[in-house]
Amino acid sequence: MEGLSVADANLLMYLHPSKSRNVSQSILRELGSLLFKFNETFDGVLLAYDVNILDKQAKILSGVHPYFGLRLKANLLLFSPKPDMLLEGKVVKLSQESIHVIVLGFSSAIITAENIHGEFKYRTKDKEELFASKSHKRLVIKVGTMIRFLVKSFDEEILHIIGSLISTHAGSIRWLDRHLEEDSEFDRSSMKSRDREWLGDNHIKMSKKRRITE
Amino acid sequence: MGLELPKYPEMEEDQVFNFTDSEIVSHVKQALASVLSGDNNSYNQLVGVMHHSKHLAPDEVALLETTLKALAGAVSSIDITHHDSLLSAIFCMSMWNYGPHVADALAELIVSLAISNGKYLDLCLGMLVSNFTPPPYFLDKLKMPHGLERKGQVLSRVHAAFKKIADYVPLAPLRLLTIVLQGMPTIYHKDRAIVIYVENMLKLESGEIGELVGSTILMAVVDRLIELDVEIGWDAILQDDFSKGIFEMELEDVDDIEESAEPDVGEFRLSRKSLAGNSIAELLDNLLVLTFEHLESCEREGRLAKVFETLLQSFRVTVLSAYKSKFAQFVMFYACALDPENCGMRFATMLADLFVQDSQPQPTRMSAVSYLASYLSRAKFLAASSISSMLKRLVDWCLEYCEAHDGDINPNAHRVFYSGCQAIMYVLCFRMKVFVDVPRLKSELLIPLEQVLKHKLNPLKVCLPSVVEEFLRQAKAASLFTVCKTFIFDGLLESELSRAFGGLERLDTFFPFDPCLLKKCDSFIRPMFVFWSMVKPTYDDAFDDDDDDDGSSDDDLVQDFVNENEDIMNDEFGKSFDEQGVDMDEFDYALKKMSITPKATSNYKFGGRFQEPARMPSRIRPSTSPESL
Numbered sequence: 012m013e014g015l016s017v018a019d020a021n022l023l024m025y026l027h028p029s030k031s032r033n034v035s036q037s038i039l040r041e042l043g044s045l046l047f048k049f050n051e052t053f054d055g056v057l058l059a060y061d062v063n064i065l066d067k068q069a070k071i072l073s074g075v076h077p078y079f080g081l082r083l084k085a086n087l088l089l090f091s092p093k094p095d096m097l098l099e100g101k102v103v104k105l106s107q108e109s110i111h112v113i114v115l116g117f118s119s120a121i122i123t124a125e126n127i128h129g130e131f132k133y134r135t136k137d138k139e140e141l142f143a144s145k146s147h148k149r150l151v152i153k154v155g156t157m158i159r160f161l162v163k164s165f166d167e168e169i170l171h172i173i174g175s176l177i178s179t180h181a182g183s184i185r186w187l188d189r190h191l192e193e194d195s196e197f198d199r200s201s202m203k204s205r206d207r208e209w210l211g212d213n214h215i216k217m218s219k220k221r222r223i224t225e
Numbered sequence: 226m227g228l229e230l231p232k233y234p235e236m237e238e239d240q241v242f243n244f245t246d247s248e249i250v251s252h253v254k255q256a257l258a259s260v261l262s263g264d265n266n267s268y269n270q271l272v273g274v275m276h277h278s279k280h281l282a283p284d285e286v287a288l289l290e291t292t293l294k295a296l297a298g299a300v301s302s303i304d305i306t307h308h309d310s311l312l313s314a315i316f317c318m319s320m321w322n323y324g325p326h327v328a329d330a331l332a333e334l335i336v337s338l339a340i341s342n343g344k345y346l347d348l349c350l351g352m353l354v355s356n357f358t359p360p361p362y363f364l365d366k367l368k369m370p371h372g373l374e375r376k377g378q379v380l381s382r383v384h385a386a387f388k389k390i391a392d393y394v395p396l397a398p399l400r401l402l403t404i405v406l407q408g409m410p411t412i413y414h415k416d417r418a419i420v421i422y423v424e425n426m427l428k429l430e431s432g433e434i435g436e437l438v439g440s441t442i443l444m445a446v447v448d449r450l451i452e453l454d455v456e457i458g459w460d461a462i463l464q465d466d467f468s469k470g471i472f473e474m475e476l477e478d479v480d481d482i483e484e485s486a487e488p489d490v491g492e493f494r495l496s497r498k499s500l501a502g503n504s505i506a507e508l509l510d511n512l513l514v515l516t517f518e519h520l521e522s523c524e525r526e527g528r529l530a531k532v533f534e535t536l537l538q539s540f541r542v543t544v545l546s547a548y549k550s551k552f553a554q555f556v557m558f559y560a561c562a563l564d565p566e567n568c569g570m571r572f573a574t575m576l577a578d579l580f581v582q583d584s585q586p587q588p589t590r591m592s593a594v595s596y597l598a599s600y601l602s603r604a605k606f607l608a609a610s611s612i613s614s615m616l617k618r619l620v621d622w623c624l625e626y627c628e629a630h631d632g633d634i635n636p637n638a639h640r641v642f643y644s645g646c647q648a649i650m651y652v653l654c655f656r657m658k659v660f661v662d663v664p665r666l667k668s669e670l671l672i673p674l675e676q677v678l679k680h681k682l683n684p685l686k687v688c689l690p691s692v693v694e695e696f697l698r699q700a701k702a703a704s705l706f707t708v709c710k711t712f713i714f715d716g717l718l719e720s721e722l723s724r725a726f727g728g729l730e731r732l733d734t735f736f737p738f739d740p741c742l743l744k745k746c747d748s749f750i751r752p753m754f755v756f757w758s759m760v761k762p763t764y765d766d767a768f769d770d771d772d773d774d775d776g777s778s779d780d781d782l783v784q785d786f787v788n789e790n791e792d793i794m795n796d797e798f799g800k801s802f803d804e805q806g807v808d809m810d811e812f813d814y815a816l817k818k819m820s821i822t823p824k825a826t827s828n829y830k831f832g833g834r835f836q837e838p839a840r841m842p843s844r845i846r847p848s849t850s851p852e853s854l
Contacts, residue, residue, distance in 0.1 A: 047396060103393055104340070107247070108301055111340055111393050119394040121341055123301040170396055171343030 012099045014092040014162075018053065020085045021065075025078040038062060038083065047117055049167040055091030056170060058115070062086075090115065092172055096162045097180055102154050105140040107133045110176075112158065118170045122160055126175035130182075150186045157184040249291060250298035257302045257311075268311070271296075275314035278322050286327060293330035300334075300341040312345075316352045320379045321359040332382045340393040349390070350401050354408050356383050357425040358418040367421070380425065388433045398437040405429070405438075406445050412453050412508065420511050423449070427519040431526070440535040446516065447539040450553040453509040457551060509552060510743040517559050517749045524563045533560055533568045537575060545579075545592055548730065554596070554737050555750055558604070562753040565606040573597060573607075573615050580645065581622050591644040591732045594619070598648035599738035602655035605753045609659045612652070613666050619649050624673045627680040634683040636725035643726040646677065646684035647733065650696040655760050661703045675706045687722040689733050695762075702764035 030037035045057045062085040069079040092098055092114075100114035110127065112120040131142040131152065144150035152158055160174040160181045176182065256267035274292045277285060296303075296315075305312065315338075320328040339349035356379060359367065366372035390397045405426060410419040423446055430439040523529045540557050544550050561569040579585055579593035597619075601612050626642050636643060653660070660666045678685055685693050700706060719734065727733025740756065741747045 047399075106298075108298060109341065113393070113395060117395045119340065119396075123341075125301075166343035169343030169346050169394070169400070171346070171394070173342075 012159075013096040014090055014098055015058075016055070016089050016091070018087045018089055020053070020087055022062075022083045022085055024081050024083055025072065026081060028077050028079065031079070034081070035064075038064070038081065042085070047170070049170065053087060053089055055089030056118075057087060058090050059088040060085050090118070092118075092162045092165045094162055094164060097159050097178075098162055098172065098174070099157060099159045099184055102152060102156045102158060105142065105152070105154055107140075110142065110152065110158075112160065112174070114172065118172060120160070120172035120174045122174045122176055126163070126177060129177060131176065144182070147186070147190075150183055152183055158182060159184050159187060246294070246298065249295045253292070253295040253299045254302045257299060257304075257308060260307050261304075268308070272311050272314050275311065275318065278318065281323075286324065289323075290327050290330045293327065293334050297330070297334040297337045300337045303338070303341075305342075305344055312348070316348055318352075319360050320356050320382060321363050321375060325378055328379060328382050332386045336386050336389045339390045339397070346390075346394060346397060347400060347404065350387075350397065350404050351408070353383050353386055354401075354404050357408075357422050358410070359421070364417070376421075380428065383425075384428060384432050387429070391434050391437075398434045401434075402438045402441055405442065409445065409449065412449070412456065412505065417508065419449070419508065420515065423512055424515055427515060430532075431519070431522060431528075439532075443532065443535045444539045444543070446512075447536070447543055447553065447556065450509065450512055450516070450556065451543050451547050451550060453505055453512065454551050454553045455547060456505045457503065457509070459549070459551075506743060510745045513552065513555060513743065513746045514749065516556050517746070520556075520560050520563060529560065529564050530567055533564070533571065536560055537571065541575070541579075545589065545596070549735055550737065552741055552743055552746065555741055555746055558600070558738060558753075559749060561600075561604065562606050562750075565604075565608070565611075569604065569607055570611055573600060573611065576600070577615055577618050580619070580641075587641055588728075588730060588732065590641050591728075592735070594641075594644050594648045595732060595735040596737050598651045599736045601652045603738040603755045605755050609656075609663075612656060613660065613670060616649060616652060617670055619645055620670055620673050620677065623649070623677045627677055627682060630682065633681055634686060634722075636687050636722050639682060640726045640728060640732075642682065643684055643687050644732060647688040647692055649674065650688060650692050651736075654692065654695045654699060654762075655755060655757075657699045657703060657763050658761055661705070661763060667705070671705055678706075687726055689723045690720050699763040702762070 024038060024041060026034065026037055026041075039062070042057075042060050042062060046060075047056060047058070049056050062083050065082040065084050069081045071077050071079045098114050098120070100112035100118075100120055102110055103113050104111035108124050110122040112122065114120055127142065130146070131144055134141055134143050139153060141151050141153035143152075158176070158181070160176055161178045163173045163175050165172050180187070252267075253271065256271055259265070260268045271292065274289055277289070281289065303312065315334065318331060320331055323331070335349045335352060338345045340346075359376070359379075363372065363375075367376060387397075387401060391401075408422075409426075410422055412419060426442050426446060429435065430442045520529065520532070523532045536557060540554070544554050544557070547553075557572055561572050576593045576597040580590050580597065582590070585593075597615065601607065601615055623642060623645050626639075626645075630639065630642075632638070660670060685697070723733045724731070740754070741750050
């Protein structure tokens, strides 16, 4: 799945003096408060972190509140979907107008009818709503199916994705995995290398100062 | 004029067509789309339907329901800028105005909107939260059956909508939390919306998304309770000198007090009457009752232990640090009562831990031990073993402290120590009988205690005189130890020294679990509460038992006299002076006439105000009576 990346970060965290009693807990708490929120510095949603204190000595800022600065090294798991990326998620709701998907268990995505057209047709079978493919009879999308879709836009505040199924690479994952292999090895390998390139770019080394205000 | 029904295509008079849902949906979509091209007619009709909410005829209701359902299907066509009048109309709708079908359709629309686009999520959640409280005209109807029915109908749909939204947008509860906390009505809202709002908050806590939002919500509720508590000034419930009534007759007969028509001339004691007209107190009372009921339901569901952890943390952060909280702490009391072995002990342990930690600030430690003392004394549900283990901890700490500090009496320097000693004595005033009956406890607890009390630091002189007196009196009657020095208290209930160790906050006179003055709360708390009148002090025992009377002595005579007159005294000076309408001067005169030490009855031992500046009670004087040996 695209959009996920691991980054190495050099962080400088400023802590309020009241936190000096239990520094490691405060660090974890600070980083924890960033979880599942979009962060501009990291350019992504922080999903997980692993942190180490680099230096036992911390520099104390002069000023009204003597905050002290800690140098940390962290491994961050980031999620930053960009337009035209392919994401995978589980379908939770289907209607004639839309398919609702949940990605990675926390991000909600919606694919509206105009982005489903063409390939899939809405049908009700045995009181179950589903989208069936016009060209491939066995390809069916219903509640619980894992699908791969294209990102159209991403709302950073609510972490809401608007997606589209209009793409050769989009559709039910199990089906895709099974059939795409048969179709063309060329397609798959080109997709793979694209993934690899992208991951490489995102191996970020950041050295940014972040002031944490209490 | 009037409302024009949207003209569906092919509709003719006298002909009823069944339109499929999709046809209606597509019509609505058309109406929405037409705005972009400038044609607002059908769109305006749509908005009109939304706004029409009062006194709806049945066909109008049907129209509204159909429109809402159609909109739910057409959410993807709604644009936040072009259709803002429609959106604002939808978000202003209140489910309280409609019957179940329309409410269903409205809820469905809101859910669809919320999950369709991130932009609408906050607005939809906000709309649902605003449905926690009914419109102003409805608030009075809430108590009536029709109102209650509507309330159940609306709230169940609102909370079900939250769950649905959370299913499709996993991060929605987080945003909901922020919106709920921001939307809390202030305590000054005239319409008392806060009570039903808190009811909803507690419902959220016990609901399906409770795991995610529960603890923050509980802490917010406790915060609000403290806010209200703080608003009730101490002067609203106390007169003059509160500290003079520590072991006074407590208010057990509410009804009698309520009946008395007017306040007495002169002072009247700490009473419920002064709180009666206080609307803040009433509000706090209602909220506390809601919280108690919620705790009961938690206990039934088996969740109390988990909820208690949150409450404990909240207490630690909010209640403990509030200056002399009056009633909010009863939430903890009730929770402990529901589960004495776990929660009850957990609370006591936490307080004791706070007390012994050197790193905690002094006021916190002193406050904690005051809470502990009051709790151990008043909790009917605590086992004797629990109380004794807590006391032992306190006594051991005090003994250690004594051994480490070799100074003389100094109230300022050893505040924490003195508050610890006072706590121990206070608990023993209530519970001494228990310890006297168990010889092992007697030796484990009381021997080190004796060492502490006889140390140079002299806690007996510094601690609150009324507590010390009562304690010594009971100790003497139980033959626990002898007091070599005599203490002349003159019926004072506080002294320079006690004020000194109490400090500015007067933590020497802080007994947080004294009887609750809020009426409804009290009915919950009462069955598990120890009133002073229920306590059998050890000296009473000595007189009930004829064998102990080895001979007459001054003391015995005095006590006999008291026994004879006890009934009279109880009748006359019964439960509360309010009821009697007794004039202060008359009483004083009557007392003088009796010319006995006024503290003879257990009930009036500490009622300093009603007594003459008394001579030292005869029982504390070094006496030759057999009991003292």
